[in-house]
Amino acid sequence: MTRDRHSYRTERATGGRKPAERKAKGSRKAAADAAAFRASRCPAFGQCGGCTMIDTPMEEQLQGKQAYVAECIGDFGTVDPIIRMKNPGRYRNKVTRVFGLDYKGHPVCGNYRARSHEIVPVKDCLIEDRRADHIIQTIFDLLPSFRLRVxxxxxxxxxxxxxxxxxxxxxxxxxVTMVTNGPAFPSRNNFLKVLLEKEPEITTVIQNINTRQTTMILGPTEKVVYGPGYIEDVLCGRKFRLSSSAFYQVNSIQTEKLYNIAIDMAGLSGKERVFDAYCGIGTIGICASDRAKEVISVELNENAVRDAERNVKENALSNVQVYADDAGAFMNDMAARGESCDVLFMDPPRSGASDEFLQSVLAMAPKKIVYISCNPETLGDNLSILCDAGYQMKKAVPVDMFPFTDEVETVCLLSQRKPDTTIEV
Known part of the structure; x- marks a missing residue:
């Protein structure tokens, strides 16, 4: 199942009608209103490739996302109303700015223009934590004083x-993670002293070293230059230690809603064996641990595994085990030993779960699957395979994790279908 995202954005902006079908007067007024709204909200709109829906009223955004999810997975069952964010602004807890030169050779700090390496200057973004924006601008303003080049x-x-x-x-x-083109950082100690005087709320500073010719932000090597080298946050009542490279949902408020919905869907009673695939730093499994008998968390990334192990220890959990392995291979081994689980939590990347991973899921045959997806299209593709193999989508809930963008998160509950039942569509 495929969906043209540009078409989705166009349709939600025009109420599902083609532009030619709108009256000329209405079109001119709508265009003028949208332009005025954009100008008042974000001067970089349409350039930086970020908030693609900043010019769209919130109700239209939510309707468009609801329709998008329903189109992608509605054939498998009913899609519940989208969970909105009460105050949809300044929600991003992670902010990244790239530094470089503009076409005149002047230093610039901002975001990449959509589908290019050109940097669009951005000082302040309406969906980002204001403290982060201010700190980054302070760093940019300090560079000339220390003769540091971008x-x-x-x-x-x-x-x-x-x-x-x-x-x-x-x-x-x-x-704060400063990504440098090599280990050299002239006047680093003096620079940090001034930075911390201007931004005393900073907990830790890390120098990440990236010498590769790539647009990938972080490099493979880093060193702590101030503070403990990590920060701690609380999510769903659990403590989590975050490193610079750790995957952590960018909208903390909506993440709590998302995880609570996912855990409620699982229907845990304290007797279940839970498998947390793609566990990252262990967030979902740890948040669900007080309702489960046992949690098996599996992650391939070594840095994430270390974070997950620390988080299990920090929360003093005896029923959560973290394994450094490919989740699909781990499930195949479990199936070969005749083992299974009651509930599988899976939160794959945007590309969705691979066919090999899904075959591993089917081999282990969990009673329930709670699937968290950031891409309704690949979710639909994966559901097709799982439902053809004997699962049924019992519930699906979209969550507006990324207001003012065309992205949407969805959490689905699947259970094994009884042999004598069929899915009504």
Whole structure:
């Protein structure tokens, strides 16, 4: 199942009608209103490739996302109304800015223009934590005083490539990661002294080293230059330690709603064996642990595994085990031993779960699957395979995790279909 995302954005902006079907007067007024709204809200709209729906009233955004999810997975069952965010602004707890030169050779700090390497200057973004924006601008403003050069992609020279700031929603702790083009950081100690005087709320600073010719932000090597090298946050009543590279949902408020819905869907009674695939730093499994007998969390990324193990220890959990392995291979091994689980939580990347992974799921045959997806199209593709193999979608709930963008999160509950039942569509 495929869906043209540009078509989706166009349809939600025009109420499902083609532009030619609208009256000329209405079109002119709508265009003028939208232009005025954009100008008042974000001067970089349409350039930086970020908030593609900042010009769209919230109700239209939600209706468009609801329709998008329903089109992609509605054939498998009913889609519940989307869970909206009460105050949809300044929600991003992680902010990244790239540094470089503009076409005149002047230093610039901002976001990449959509589908290009051109940097659009951005000082303040309406969906980002204001503290993060302010810290990044402070760093940019300090560079000339210390004769520090930004990275030039064309020549491969210059020091500062990017800055990433994480803000812990519950604790207020802040991590700053400065990405440099090599280990050298002239006047680093003096620079940090001035930065911390201007931004005293910073908890820790990390220098990440990235010498690769790539648009990937973070490199493979880093060192802590101030503070503990991590920050801590609280999610669903559990503590989590975050490193610079840790995957952590960017909207903390909506993430709690998402995880609570997912855990409620699982219907845990304290007797179940739970498998958390793609566990990352262990968030879902840890949040569900007080309702389960046993949680098996599996993650391939070594850094994430270390974070997950620390988070299990930090929360003093004896019923959560973290394994460094490919989740699909791990499930195949379990199935070969005649083992299974009661509930599988899976939160795959945007590309969805691979066919090999889904075959591993079917081999282990969990009683219930709670599938969290950030891409309704690949979710639909994966549901087709799972439902053809004997599962039934019992419930689906979209969650507006990313207001003012065309992205939407969805959580689905699947259970094994009894042999004598069929799915009504």
């Amino acid at each position: 990275y030039d992609e064309a020549s491969g020279k210059g020091m500062l490539r990017a800055v990433q700031v994480r803000c812990a929603h519950a604790t207020g702790q802040i991590m």
